[in-house]
Amino acid sequence: MAATPTAVEDYVKVIYAHTEWQPVPITTGLLASRLGLAASSVTEMVKKLVALGLAVHEPYGAIDLTPDGTALALRMLRRHRLIETWLVQHVGYGWDEVHDEAEVLEHAVSDRLLDALDAQLGFPSRDPHGDPIPTADGTVTVPAALLLADAAAGGRVVRISDRDPELLRTLESEGIVVGAVVDARQRAALGGDARVSIWVEAP
Template identity: 55%
Template sequence: MAGNSVAIDDYLKTIYHHTEWQNDPITPSQLAGELSLAPSTVTEMVQKLAAQGLVSHRPYGPVSLTDAGRLRAASIIRRHRLIETWLVREFGYAWDEVHDEAEVLEHTISDRLLAGIDARLGHPRFDPHGDAIPDADGAVDRAPFVLLAAAHIGHSGRVLRVSDRDPALLRALEGHGIDVGHTLVVAGRDAVRVDGGATVELPAGAADAVWLTV
């Protein structure tokens, strides 16, 4: 039963993540790709989630979270991001090292320990990658944003979020001084000025992994 609960959480998290920084709903094929599962397996689970009132879905259409599904997804994401923040602040982990640890711990720590971590950290609103930490009601506070790849040349914005999908890219960006809170000016298709300094060439994939204030 616990294993099934973890699987449900993974589905709900993936659906939640998909629309967190863009508006297009996820399709079953995209969900299968994100989870590295066979489409037939995903179709079966989506039907089960719909029966439980956690997602809405029609045949061949996209998958969306219901209010109940979004609240459950936000709860597990809150755990994950608080743990990531805790590992960085209290244990000296680098921002490229925390994702896999949090994936394990989010399913094992108690609500009491999570509340203690939250209080210890001063109730943070964002994790080390700039992702918003949902509150206990699932609400998030996020500034208007633009993907770096979509920002026009000359745009100046503070780094709101860096995707944690690729640890090597995180390390490369950090080497260029690109981190949450720093200011970038778009100088070209794959070039930026960091905090008013010299222009730097972006690593491959960086423009699709960094979000700026508008």
């Protein structure tokens, strides 16, 4: 089987991850914004994904992955999140430093090495930011959660978006990490910051 182009792997991963924690579907405009690319370039790549049988898309509509597209996305997410976990637990990286490194390494690591990392790590179910790590057979379990901003009070943190490294450093300095309990006072303070994407256990 021919190797899958890196760009294709990146696209399906982002499309899948967009709706992993929330229900709003992704469009070419949102995808372009997420990837930092021109809308015209994204539109052409989405057409390629459709031609490859990895996505379904109607003009001006949402982009959905086919079963093959979903399987590829889960393979890439497994790679990305296991590498992030390994970098934090065994290499000494901070949770704010691993995303970009994993973006590069996920395309180069062999399946054999990835399986060895998984075993060495004890088959973790979540990465340092709380995102679920798919198993080798593609099984993924997203915990029941809601945005902290939508929670009535505080709650135990199950996931923090890794898109803003500076914010991750600030949150860590305040003891707000995956597994920590955010009280009502902290929730009120964080609720006014649009950058904060923290999920807590659903009641």
